[in-house]
Amino acid sequence: MERKKIIKQKEVTDFWEKEVCGTRFVKKNSDSTNHEQIRDSRYRVEPYIKEFAFEFPDRNIADKKVLEIGVGAGTDFIEFLKRDAICSGIDATESAIKETRRNIDCAFQENNYRLEYLDKVNAEKLPFDNNYFDIVYSYGVLHHAKNTMTxxxxxxxxxxxxxxxxxxxxxxxxxxxxxxxxxxxxxKFKIFASQEKIIFNFLESPGTKCYSNKELKKILEGFSLENVVLKKFAGTGDLLLMPPSKKYKGNLIYKIAKKVYPRFFIRKFQNSFGLALTAQARKSFKD
Incomplete structure (x- = not known):
């Protein structure tokens, strides 16, 4: 069994305080606002997000109470607000909360939105009553938490x-x-190292977790969730479409790889090669 380094939540939080997720797409010399740039790049490169986040059987989330765990730059959060949902949002970092508030101000000329709560909160202890929300949404966040199951x-x-x-x-x-x-x-001549271990050590914040379809389905059903639907999608990382981090800026191999990368193939077989494993489920009425 592979042993993993014990990660402290502060290490994860400090990582994301330095760079709010999505803000790497912002170009300082653009006429568009930060919010517009982040929104347009997000939904252009990963168009499946809009359907996953906002499509519901009746195509209407107006008046629904929505909680987003990990608002990041507030891109999806603002789209929930635009659909007249009653929204609450949390994030582990102060920088994300500030970025989201700025972007809300840019997106709405008037206070014609229904924001119930937005603050820095540890998702291990949510400040809300039992059975309060109609929808709980969290995109690319829970695998970064130290105690994901909590x-x-x-x-x-x-x-x-x-x-x-x-x-x-x-x-x-x-x-x-x-x-x-x-x-x-x-x-590094570590050919038997698993992707799970490498992702834990080297992808984004320290201690990032990953799951198989079978494992995630078992976890969700273990929480008595019903109608679990899983799908995989290729994201910006899989397609090498995200601007490089400081670690890879100016890297010649990275530049060459971006030009010859087989994006068509990855998109075509994203159900196998996608990093984004989405899951939606319903809470049982029996609980």
């Missing part, structure tokens, strides 16, 4: 019976994982 338990606690939970976590096999394995496994 966060998930809290998310389900505040969800109403019959309510919908929608989350995205990382898959344990992906194009991103293969690239990281080449960098930190193959070239």
């Amino acid at each position: 966060c998930l338990s809290e998310a389900i606690r505040v969800l109403k019976p019959g309510g919908k939970i929608k989350i995205m976590v990382y898959s344990d096999f992906s194009a991103t994982g293969i690239m990281l394995w080449i960098l930190y496994g193959l070239t």
Whole structure:
């Protein structure tokens, strides 16, 4: 069994305080606002997010109470507000809360939105009553938490019976994982290192987790969630479409890889090679 380094939540929080997720797409010399740039790049490169986040059986989330765990730059959060949902949002970092508030101000000329709560909060202990929300949404966040299962338990606690939970976590096999394995496994002569271990150590904040379809389904059903639907999608990392981090800026291999990268193939077979493992389920009425 592979041993993993014990990660402190402060290490994770400090990482994301330095760079709010999505803000790497912002160009300072653009006429567009930060919010517009982040929104347009997000939904252009990862168009599946809009359907996953906002499509519901009756195509209407007006008057629904929505909680987003990990608002980041507030892109999806603002789209919930625009659909007249009653929104609450939390994030582990102060920088994300400030960025989201700025972007809300840019997106709305008047206070014609229904914001109930927005603050820095540890998702392990949510400040909401049991059975309060119609929808709990968290995209690319829970796998970064030190105690992911505690966060998930809290998310389900505040969800109403019959309510919908929608989350995205990382898959344990992906194009991103293969690239990281080449960098930190193959070239380091650690050919038997798993993608799970490499993602834990080298993808984004320290201690990032990933899951197989079977494992995630078992976890969600273990929390008595029903109608679990899983899908995988190729994201910006899988497609090498995200601006490079400081670690890879100016890297010649990275520049060459971006030009010859087989994006069509990855998109076509994203159900196998996608890093984004989405899950939606319903909370049972029996609880």
